[in-house]
Amino acid sequence: MSTIIGSEAPGGLVEGPGRGGWARPVIYAVLVTLALIWIVPILWAIATSLKPDAETTVAPVKWFGSKVTLEAYRAALDQGNILKWYFNSLITTTVITAGTILTTSMAAFAFSRMRFRGRDALMWMVLAGLIVPFQALIVPLFAEMDSFGLADTYWGIILPQLAAPIAVLVFKRGFDALPRELEESALVDGASMWHIYWHIWMPLSRATIAAVGIFTFVHAWNNFLWPFVVTSAGSLFTIPVGLATVQTSYGALYAQQMAIAILGALPLLIAFLLFQRQIVQGIANTGLKG
């Protein structure tokens, strides 16, 4: 937790002797102030969620109510469908992550390790796919899913999110960096390409799998637009889509609104605290944006 990238002052300026004595306290002051500003919205949401609902809409604001209560959480869990949303998010996100890792690493393996007709053309398609703005295609994509009978299904949420050309490039870069000699002896022994892919290259690519996996997971878990478009039944809502209905359906019950927001944020916040280093390094190495 304490050593994420660059804990040893990356690119840190080196000061000459006797210089910059005044600079460091100023820098600390600026950083602490901004970090507080950044964290205040989350703290305020937590503080609100622990108040009795009647005490949230009073001016001037107070950080603490007359008592600390989990009443809002109980109410949110009781009447909300958040457990169902957790389940939907978990199942779709898990399948998307596993499916993306499998399909994109297989394609990347072929691009990195094999010669075949059409290789260049397919590689160009992957590169072209990088610049296609998925968000601009929701209407034709929905019409297509509807004609397949996949609107309002888990598969309707999952399948389009598997098309991640960037993951092919990340895996290809990882495979390209591995020494070719590793597969030669296996080839002499007559091993199949599947064997080489599954038993040699994939176990050696744990870091790449982790980077792609974490980012696909975060991206899919937080994806709002596509699940919002493709589902209309409340029973299929994921966390982001379900929480989007809270603002209108809960009205001015802000303690409950914040309680459910905290509950919705919790899984990834915990995952982030546990895997902070991997997440941050994954971003730094791949430039993958969620």
Added chain:
Amino acid sequence: MTSATQSLPRARPKEERTARRRSRDPRSSPIALVFTAPFFIVFVLFLFWPVISALRTSLFDESLVGGSSWTGLSNYTELLHDPDFWAAMWHTAFFTLLSVPPLVALPLVLALLVTRVRRMQWLFRLAFFAPFVLPVSVVVLIWNWLYQPGFGLINSYLTSLGFAEVNWLGQPGVAMISAVIVTLWWTFGFNFILYLAGLQEIPRELYEAAATDGATPGQQLRRITLPLLSSTVVLVTVLQIIASLKIFDQVYLLQLGGPGPENSTRPAIQYIYEAGFTQYRIGYASAMSFVFFLAVIAVTLICMRLIRRAGTKTVVTE
């Protein structure tokens, strides 16, 4: 005995087959297509085909509730004269213009400052990056609460400091800025981390050598850090432009699905969404999708040229 002699002629071709298989490297066999097939089936069905489909459907007067007739280019002439479409395109461009400068500059300044302190680095990274892992609906729930008039935290502090209240979400001219502030808070950490990674790649010896030669921290910043960081700055700028052009989620949710005060915030994707899913005009929505698609691709290609000129290796979108 007989069975052994019978098996002999069979054994020989089998040996020949394996010999041939060995001489023919499996790495150049058509099996490669099997490896690429799962990805490309998904890719063609869900990324490539929708583009073709948008172009084809845009030439029809098609409705999601049934009925379709050829109309040629009339959807395109309609969008040329649709002020709401161009307003939406402008809102997307305006959001991009407002959001890119702070999201490129502020994380850079903060990253430079964080690398100058020795203690609490992890705490700063935690604070600045944590919002990035929140789902957009959580972000909007929190900020909608912060932006409330009267008992909202921001307005409450403003009035106690003697300022007038701001109608953050309901006033034209302010509503879009409020969305930019939310976006800045939410996605700041991503660019911040990219800058930290870029800074980490600058060899420490350069600074040590410069310090020995008597260079001040200011000189080190101008002569070493900024020049060596320029490709990261270009990369962050390009990724941010492309991400900002796809604005929809937080603007749509902050305005509860509406067009914003006096139709001042509705971005392009929202207008396309409404044409498709509330008016069921698939043909018209497809025409607008295709125009927006081409606009984003054009900007992306220009940006990628800039990346190449700046000598950055990584080419990433989304």
